[in-house]
Amino acid sequence: MTIAMGEKIFHHQLVYNDYAKLSRNFFNLGSLLEKIFKTTFLSKSGTQEGENTYMGNTGNKEIDVQGIFSSLPNVPTALFQSQCVVWKDEILICGGRPHNHHCYSYHTTKRKYKKICEYPHTIRIFGHVVVKCESDNNELTLLSFGGVDVSKYTLLMSYQSVWEKSRRKEKKKNEWRVVHHDTSFGTRKSNLTGASALIGGKNKDLLFVTYFPNKIDVIDMKTYHYVCGTGSNRLPIKSPYSLQNHCFVPLTSSNQTVVNHFLLIHKNLSLLIKYNEEDKKFCYESLPTCPSLATCDCYGFISFNDQIFFFGGYDASAMTEIDYIFIYAMKDRAWTQSKHSLPIPTRGCCPVLIGDGRFLHLVGGLAHHRTQAMHLATTVRAFDQVCFFFFFLSVIHLVII
Template identity: 35%
Template sequence: MDAESRFQTLASLYVSFSPSQCVVYKNEILICGYKRICSYPNSAKINGHYVVKLLNTNNANGITLLSFGGLQKNKHTLRMHYVSAWDEEDEAENGGTKYFNQWLPFSNLPIFIGKKFDNYAGMRALIGGSNKNLLFITYPPKQIDVFDLNKVQYINESILAIGKNSIQYHCFVAKTEHGIPMMNKKNEMILIGNEIGLSIEYDEDSNNFQFWELRVYITLRPFNSYACVCVNDSIYFFGGHTDYDGGTSISNAVYKYSIQENEWLKFEHTLPTPLFGCIAISSEDCTFVHILGGTDGMKGMATHMRTKLDMWTKKTTVERQWIIKEEEKKRIEETKFEIAGIEHDLQMEKLTVEFFYFYFLF
């Protein structure tokens, strides 16, 4: 079985893009940032923006989208109630398109999510909270904010526990259990990218974050700008990009992280071509993952591929061998970490003894 056999090439997009934002609605994929249905206002600069679906209880015939971000002083905060552009009955029931399928101000007041000089290029965001009113925003260099969409204000501005590292074009998803996001009073999230792996918990009652280090597959660590999607309690990673001394590397690799088992798998089968800046999104029934756009490092791509998830369930012989090798590397890392901890403790004991001796003499 070759790479192409796992990825079905669909009709090309009418325009190439990298990066952009996509959301799924029933059997439709909405690419936010292009004109077919509607345009962004001229004042909105969509580089560095993000789009999320909001909880919509008022109308079962559509979804409400929030678009926010942009670069420094050109930030925007807009909403759209989308009804299917393919379904004339839905459009008629909603009174035409006067207040639908167009970007409008988030509220009657001038509201902007994102402070003037925040760097939102390559940021990621999630909706959570017990009332699905909390917007979690992660952005360079190492920030995580919580914006209350009901109160229309920031309620938490924190720093990620990542030392001297920084984040950008990373993976930021909600943990899931049995396909259900764990985003209620206790909001559980995962952040991966730029040599970083974090398990994050936010307590809505105490308004506090906790962070735990999450081990990442060794050969994935240097990369970011991959397409990633969380489906069936696993996170899939496609492609990616990294800079190193003297060059750039673009990946065609595919990885999976199983959330409940805390296990990594690198697949033997790969993308048909190396890509980064592409988008991965699952179908509403979680049968397929669609991969759209991106770049091969030379030009933007207008490609649209999809892959069936059940084709990635059975491990090959090579993949089983890689699992064994990765477990060996994991044990070596753990041993080095334990030795470093012991050496640190011994050094502290030595300093304590020397201090006591010096104090005793004088």
């Protein structure tokens, strides 16, 4: 039995004998299940039935959140190009543009925010980077860096949950502090604004940093010093596609990270980057690009299940934000445009995955020339309606039995 939907064909021979009849009602039932999903799993406490609109920081314009997205409580302050990290049941929201120094924890179960701290006001938060480092049951280490020329900074935070009332907070916890007085990533003239970084290495002790205009650096996380002997750190990028606000994610296979293999995507550029840890050399392979993103950057992006999801962005040729959602399949090396879109054209939103990748949150952004405090949620499965459909069939089946 074969069901065609869009450009994809799915084969399910072991579901039901009367599947043809079920398929005729598929789309109506899919819409119903989508509403059930939003009402059951994503609707915020205290929200009346049918209330699916979000009044964001966009003047008098109402943002319609009908569809796969659901509105969650606003971030306490509007921001875009924020850096978010997931730890346990928390989303740690660390600063953002324009020069927003506030850091918050959003509890995904309580659906409330608590302030953690602020960045030092002596630095400029403008296209900064936050990386999750070591963690255990009680504490998480965060690394943050950014800046340009002599105003660069490299900071660490030892985070203990602000939601744990019984635990006594230690000194120098939950605050940003300088790594070492002599430690600052980048050279004197480097521009780390809009950089992107990943933890890699066989022992997960190397930091790979890609930044303007075409550089990639390797840093030893044990010493915070640059790895000596690394070959040319110039990426094969030609003007005018200088790196900034780009996508940089690990390559995965069967949802497992391939050590020292990375994907870099920016405008009309897609690269597979491989690093030989013994020889300390890079090699590169060109990948298919997405024509619709050829002049776009500043999109929210996240990788899961061997796919990269791109949300919105800024189209430099049209000089406007976009609301498209694109998906890149790592295995097939193929691009797909989702039939869904963002509620409004947005750039600089920050996507994070929680619940073992079941739920996707989008935090902040810039829309209608205004910084947003919006917080949206959906599920990764919602981007594939067949998977979405069978996911809820399983849920309903469990409820019935």
